[in-house]
Amino acid sequence: MRLVIGQGMGLTVAGVAIGLVGAYWLMHLLATLLYGVTASDATTFVGVSVVLLGVASLASYLPARRASRVDPVIAMRAE
Numbered sequence: 001m002r003l004v005i006g007q008g009m010g011l012t013v014a015g016v017a018i019g020l021v022g023a024y025w026l027m028h029l030l031a032t033l034l035y036g037v038t039a040s041d042a043t044t045f046v047g048v049s050v051v052l053l054g055v056a057s058l059a060s061y062l063p064a065r066r067a068s069r070v071d072p073v074i075a076m077r078a079e
Contacts, residue, residue, distance in 0.1 A: 001064045008060030009053075016049050 027040060 001068045004064035004067065005057070005060045008056060008064075012053060012056035012060075016052055020045060020049065 023045065024040075031038075
């Protein structure tokens with residue numbers, strides 16, 4: 001279970017990091033289109049990152065839990 005969740009979260013953390021760097025880089029280009037927040041609003045960056053990490057952890061946990069309940073002998077016979 002730890003392997004499946006670890007792989008999923010590793011990809012998610014890498015994606016969030018790349019996304020934050022890209023968002024920071026592009027925020028000055030989009031600053032004229034924003035209404036009600038500043039271009040460097042840390043609350044928005046942190047909030048979106050936390051939501052993405054939470055969804056990704058749930059999306060990794062549910063299949064890992066289901067796969068861990070399968071008997072390995074039955075899984076090997078199916079292949």
